[in-house]
Amino acid sequence: MDILSAVCQPDIRENLDYYNKEMEDCTDYYRDYINELLTEHDERKPLMFVEQRVDFSRFVKEGFGTSDCIIIDNDTIFVIDFKYGNGVRVDALNNSQMMIYAIGALEMFDGIFDINHVVMTIFQPRLENVSTFEMTKDELYNWAFTVLKPAADMAYQGAGTLKCGDHCRFCKAKANCRARAEYNLKLAQYDFKMPDTLEDIEIESLLGKLDGFIKWAEGIKEYALKEAVKGKKWNGYKLVEGKSSRKYTDEKKVAEKIIKAQKEVRRASQWSC
Ligand code: SF4
Secondary structure: OOHHHHHHOOOHHHHOOOOOHHHHHHHHHHHHHHHHHHHHOHHHOOEEEEEEEEEOOOOOOOOEEEEEEEEEEOOEEEEEEEOOOOOOOOOOOOOHHHHHHHHHHHHHHOOOOOOOEEEEEEEEHHHOEEEEEEEEHHHHHHHHHHHHHHHHHHHHOOOOOOOOOHHHHHOOOOOOOHHHHHHHHHHHOOOOOOHHHOOHHHHHHHHHHHHHHHHHHHHHHHHHHHHHHOOOOOOOOOOOOOOOOOOOOOHHHHHHHHHHHHHHHHHHHHHHO
């Protein structure tokens, strides 16, 4: 691109609804991290694949996904996942999501390259978390055949039992999963006596569970609201307009846009007179 066209390029950030500076900084850190990794392995001319679709359907029926970045350097494959969230620190150690993506990457590239090592990295800039876990290719395939495939087959056939836990917070079915509802409702059935009649040990056991219970209840409300906005009717409930607590991230830009809009309205009214 020549200098003139570079200068004349519109700044696409202006029209992005969810753009903010922190987001841009985080993607810059991610780019720098990938660049460093490539530089470290520079002399062997590593190959890089960005937003690469990976297919792991040999182990999880109909399973596929998109890997943020895959780098192949000699006998090592790097699978990198960018996580923008900052709610939960995600560790790469024995992380099944990373291992599934890595299996997908192996399925794609192992026949072409002589891969022996797999390095899986979670890059989570807002928590300053860069977590890496390494396995040999054989260890990863062994896990895929002995753990992943049997569990995925069972789930596909609707067999087995659903296991609730911390992992539910990432599940797409969490709002209307019956197993999770039953698990949380057990808490609600707890005989809530006045706190001073509860034994310390009972309070301690409840404390550990309350956060999960509250999150579950909030998740149900959020799900019901989203569905209502889409048009679903819930008996006994109706949508009412609430007070918005949204804040502008760049007040200066908002002021500029309002002034610009006012000028356009004025100009338009002059034309129409
Ligand atoms: S919400 Fe239900 S389906 Fe999702 S992980 Fe939890 S138990 Fe499994």
